[in-house]
Amino acid sequence: MRTGSARPPEQGRRSDTEARHPRRPRTERSPYPEPRVHLPVRVAGLVLLAADLALVLWLVLRSTPTEWMLDANFTPFATVRAELAGGTLAGYQEVARGLLTLAPVGILLPMAGGRPYASTLGSFLRTSGAGLLLATAVEVVQTAVGGKVLNVDDVILGVLGLMLAHVAVVPAGRAAVRRRLESRAVPAPAVAPEVPPAPRTASAATPTTSA
Template structure:
């Protein structure tokens, strides 16, 4: 049984970590299917290797179409910003560790986006777009900043409440109770014998 501590090394409960791992695997499978399946298109656009050129082209379609295209690219990998810390995170990291968690999660999201873009070079109908990497990374970082601190605070409060409840009921967890041991009668006799060194 996993114990929750109020300290900085308390971990997210195992059942939530397992659930996060299952959701992470399912999300990556869906993303792979959406981004790496061949498309039947009459022509393919040229790859976009100029940062922000694709976003400017999306804005030329009008505000609604641009909002749809930009938000869909931002939301594609955004769940990674929550699922990665859920799988391997702590409940009460120090401020430095919290920023480190954001940096690691954002780097993992960037790497996942780069892998997808590189794999798309071999898929018919899919086009490489550097702006997709930028928007995917922004989505991961934004999801992490919005959800993870609140999630950790809620889980911390819940763990502290469970800990306070067990302390109030007199339960000390799994601490063994050792009965007093009486000394053997021979111990007194042997202790009276002088020792030679």
């Protein structure tokens, strides 16, 4: 009969698992802070976004007298092809106006979020979705209140301008903000390990002389 303490089965399985998959040592946390929200950028983005939307709303509701109006357009890029085919400066200006109407929103909307470490793809998709909703709302208000006809090309050009502005400015701007935050961060000073005092040794007894 074998003597000795038997190892519990759970402990044996745990030891075998740790032997096959050893745990990695924990790494030290980065000394650079990664704030979820950059407050100054968020405040500036909110203020500028509100001003830009107010300007867009004023332009939409402003009545412009015209002698005649085109019919409603539900065919994508039909108006764009007609404007470019004419080859006139007014046609090119009309296409540029459609691209620039909501272009600032593609920059100011991520600024209003104020997240320098946000995902590039996620930010692009969120901004594009919000821009599509905003462009549709602007076109509906312009048709219902501004006295203009519905044109699907205005929505398409507005979203395209917003997306192009976002791709051209936002990733580089976030990278600049991250570099600035990391340059301002000061790493925590390293604490030297305490060295235990050396043990005292008994000194040799000095012989005494008798008188």
